[in-house]
Amino acid sequence: MRLIKTGAWSVVMVGVLVSAPSGWAQDSEKSAPCSAAEHAQFDFWVGEWKVADPAGQFQGTNHVVKILGGCVVQENWTGARGMTGQSYNTYAATRGVWHQTWVDSNGSLLLLDGGIEDGLMVLRGETPARDGDGTVQHEISWEPMDSGQVRQIWRTSKDGGGVWSEAFVGIYTRQED
Numbered sequence: 001m002r003l004i005k006t007g008a009w010s011v012v013m014v015g016v017l018v019s020a021p022s023g024w025a026q027d028s029e030k031s032a033p034c035s036a037a038e039h040a041q042f043d044f045w046v047g048e049w050k051v052a053d054p055a056g057q058f059q060g061t062n063h064v065v066k067i068l069g070g071c072v073v074q075e076n077w078t079g080a081r082g083m084t085g086q087s088y089n090t091y092a093a094t095r096g097v098w099h100q101t102w103v104d105s106n107g108s109l110l111l112l113d114g115g116i117e118d119g120l121m122v123l124r125g126e127t128p129a130r131d132g133d134g135t136v137q138h139e140i141s142w143e144p145m146d147s148g149q150v151r152q153i154w155r156t157s158k159d160g161g162g163v164w165s166e167a168f169v170g171i172y173t174r175q176e177d
Contacts, residue, residue, distance in 0.1 A: 034071035038091045041116050042073045042098065044144040049172040051152075059170055077104070098123060100140075110138060119143070129158060137161055149173050 049062040060079040067074045075087040085104030092099045095113075100123050102110040112123035121142040126135045137157045142150055150172040155164040 032069065034069060034091070036091075036093065038093065039070065041091065042089055042121055042142075045075075045121070045142055045150055045172075046073060048175040049150070050175055051170040051172050054169055054171060059168075061175070062172065075102075112138065112140060117141075134158060138167075139164070 043066070046064050046066055049064065051059045051062055053059055058080050060077060060083075062078075063076040065074050065076075066072065071090055073089040075085075075089070077083075077085040077087075079085075083105055085102060085108070087100050087102040089098060089100045091097075092113075096115075097113045098115050098121065100110070100112040102108070102112070110125060110127060112125040114123035115121070122139065123141075124137070124139045126137045128134075129136050135158075137160070138154065139156075140152065140154045142152050144150055152168070152170045152172065153166060154168040156167045157164045
């Protein structure tokens, strides 16, 4: 500690060493923070997509990119009726799960967690029911198909998982450049 006198005022200078948690350190000799194989598990969804329902009816477009040094998969949805939304998806290594935060122009917020199950990305969460009566469970799966397409199925249950309803089924087809 050092005391500096300047006229009627005395200033105390204290040296403080600030360090970030070890996972936040920026050390050029360490590997990239999101280079583990788990961080690439959702890469099959990255791309420019046209999305249709199983009958072929156009549902919207989706621009899915990796951002923040490859640590986050960002979804940018534009629905056929004008609704827009974004999701931010990351592998939470400290928890061993994938996490998604979805927000949209209807004011919705959906928080999901999960990971790879039998070759599909499956994320789950729950929200308060819109009618104020209980909660709604959500389960969304993304399946890479041999055709290069991706099938997304969003199911909901209002009775604790006893009965499930399909809220959305989308077939993603890559847009031509």
